[in-house]
Amino acid sequence: MHFINGEFVRSASGRTFDNVSPVDNRLIARVHEAGRPEVDAAVRSARAALDGPWGKLTVDARSKMLYAVADEINRRFDDFLQAEVADTGKPVSLASHLDIPRGAANFKVFADTVKNVSSEFFEMATPDGAGALNYAVRVPKGVIAVVCPWNLPLLLMTWKVGPALACGNTVVVKPSEETPSTATLLGEVMNAVGVPPGVYNVVHGFGPNSAGEFLTSHPGVNAITFTGETRTGAAILKAAADGIKATSMELGGKNPAIVFADCDMAQAIETTTRSVFANCGQVCLGTERVYVERPIFDEFVKRLGEAARSMKPGRPEDDATKIGPLISQEHRRKVLSYYEKARAEGATIVAGGGIPKMEGALAEGAWIEPTVWTGLPETSAIVQEEIFGPCCHVTPFDTEEEAIRLANDTPYGLAASVYTTNLSRAHRIGAKLNVGLCWINSWFLRDLRTPFGGSKQSGIGREGGVHSLEFYTELRNVCVKL
Numbered sequence: 116m117h118f119i120n121g122e123f124v125r126s127a128s129g130r131t132f133d134n135v136s137p138v139d140n141r142l143i144a145r146v147h148e149a150g151r152p153e154v155d156a157a158v159r160s161a162r163a164a165l166d167g168p169w170g171k172l173t174v175d176a177r178s179k180m181l182y183a184v185a186d187e188i189n190r191r192f193d194d195f196l197q198a199e200v201a202d203t204g205k206p207v208s209l210a211s212h213l214d215i216p217r218g219a220a221n222f223k224v225f226a227d228t229v230k231n232v233s234s235e236f237f238e239m240a241t242p243d244g245a246g247a248l249n250y251a252v253r254v255p256k257g258v259i260a261v262v263c264p265w266n267l268p269l270l271l272m273t274w275k276v277g278p279a280l281a282c283g284n285t286v287v288v289k290p291s292e293e294t295p296s297t298a299t300l301l302g303e304v305m306n307a308v309g310v311p312p313g314v315y316n317v318v319h320g321f322g323p324n325s326a327g328e329f330l331t332s333h334p335g336v337n338a339i340t341f342t343g344e345t346r347t348g349a350a351i352l353k354a355a356a357d358g359i360k361a362t363s364m365e366l367g368g369k370n371p372a373i374v375f376a377d378c379d380m381a382q383a384i385e386t387t388t389r390s391v392f393a394n395c396g397q398v399c400l401g402t403e404r405v406y407v408e409r410p411i412f413d414e415f416v417k418r419l420g421e422a423a424r425s426m427k428p429g430r431p432e433d434d435a436t437k438i439g440p441l442i443s444q445e446h447r448r449k450v451l452s453y454y455e456k457a458r459a460e461g462a463t464i465v466a467g468g469g470i471p472k473m474e475g476a477l478a479e480g481a482w483i484e485p486t487v488w489t490g491l492p493e494t495s496a497i498v499q500e501e502i503f504g505p506c507c508h509v510t511p512f513d514t515e516e517e518a519i520r521l522a523n524d525t526p527y528g529l530a531a532s533v534y535t536t537n538l539s540r541a542h543r544i545g546a547k548l549n550v551g552l553c554w555i556n557s558w559f560l561r562d563l564r565t566p567f568g569g570s571k572q573s574g575i576g577r578e579g580g581v582h583s584l585e586f587y588t589e590l591r592n593v594c595v596k597l
């Protein structure tokens with residue numbers, strides 16, 4: 116159900132859609148689809164909350180409340196875990212280490228950040244000699260539309276809701292239609308810790324001609340924060356342009372890893388295995404292109420292929436499970452179309468390339484084999500387009516300049532990983548890769564105070580630490596003539 120003004124409500128139209136498990140295609144729940152009336156009610160309640168008790172809280176009181184939200188998520192850790200795993204089919208081992216802890220941490224980090232950031236101050240001369248003082252105060256932007264994807268539902272939603280609320284805004288969240296559960300559960304948490312009604316609202320539904328479009332084009336929304344596909348980002352930017360709304364866009368990636376011959380091979384293999392296959396490859400930061408210096412190319416490909424074959428698919432709660440299914444049959448059709456394209460273009464299939472044999476009810480799930488290819492030209496769609504599955508293409512290179520040129524040669528610019536023990540080279544390359552995030556001998560190592568976002572078609576703006584405050588507040592200059 117939707118969560119509007121502190122209450123769980125149905126759609127007036129009675130329209131629902133099915134939430135099914137990608138593990139075995141069983142029905143999890145029927146979800147109410149918001150029409151314009153529900154979106155309108157959510158935006159109005161968010162606006163009213165700004166003018167109500169929420170708008171009057173001190174920064175300290177708000178910060179304490181967000182700590183209480185984080186503590187309550189942790190207290191209900193198992194409920195969140197169960198909901199996230201049911202919606203996504205991801206292994207419990209992954210969700211319990213990444214998704215749910217980050218859901219709580221995203222509130223704490225911004226509760227701290229807002230309390231520890233000062234503002235700017237300028238003293239100026241005036242013709243009468245008395246002078247004037249300028250200082251900037253941060254004020255909330257207002258009602259924030261939060262549009263989320265399905266790959267890391269709680270993590271990515273709270274990455275936006277945490278700073279938005281810390282800065283004193285109110286939010287209307289539109290979770291992905293594939294993963295409605297944890298956003299709904301968070302409504303219970305908000306009520307339990309006394310967050311005033313209307314501060315956090317959730318409307319369910321799809322994108323075009325549904326809750327997503329109704330929300331992002333709503334005149335009562337002041338700003339939109341979005342994570343998802345680049346094409347969806349473009350559609351939302353158009354809606355935002357009509358309403359002159361601020362936007363933060365975290366979009367797709369086609370992220371490279373560059374592996375030099377002087378790397379620690381075991382570490383490069385272990386980390387690349389995670390960066391390609393974690394969350395069944397459904398991470399915007401995930402590696403889909405690997406460039407390996409020629410002397411170690413054959414060895415690297417052999418070992419990455421072995422790692423891919425060792426990723427055991429299975430039920431999320433099974434300790435032996437190393438990889439879950441894709442999010443849906445529809446997404447599997449998309450990923451498989453790339454697997455077929457790779458085959459048609461003559462790729463060497465080092466590992467995978469198809470659908471694994473699953474037993475019993477699991478045969479109905481959206482399973483797919485972890486896949487490694489070599490041998491395709493850089494112009495291939497496999498090397499240029501975001502697939503968002505557990506797969507990568509590996510290409511040899513001979514010089515540092517060539518590796519940088521290849522890594523930069525897509526329309527995307529989100530993240531990169533570089534494996535080398537040569538520190539000078541690491542710093543040199545870090546400066547030359549056209550990405551928002553560059554990891555050296557690591558991947559997805561996140562300090563939440565650092566800037567996060569993409570270059571080129573991977574996004575606009577940065578969130579994280581004080582950068583989130585830049586987006587979720589307006590700076591108002593106060594000039595006092597003395």
Ligand SMILES: NC(=O)C1=CN([C@@H]2O[C@H](COP(=O)(O)OP(=O)(O)OC[C@H]3O[C@@H](n4cnc5c(N)ncnc54)[C@H](O)[C@@H]3O)[C@@H](O)[C@H]2O)C=CC1
Nearest residue numbers: 263264290291321322327328343344347350366367399503
């Ligand atoms: N880079 C990333 O972080 C992610 C990329 N993807 C990519 O996107 C593809 C499609 O996955 P989706 O979940 O359908 O991603 P999407 O980008 O289409 O959807 C993300 C969110 O935007 C909403 N939405 C879609 N169209 C909208 C519109 N016109 N106006 C307002 N809201 C809209 C959706 O309902 C969902 O909540 C995947 O196959 C994958 O390649 C998906 C999830 C995350």
Ligand SMILES: O=C(O)/C=C/C=C(\O)C(=O)O
Nearest residue numbers: 266274342398399400561
């Ligand atoms: O750590 C984060 O804040 C985000 C990580 C991943 C994504 O943004 C994504 O997969 O979309």
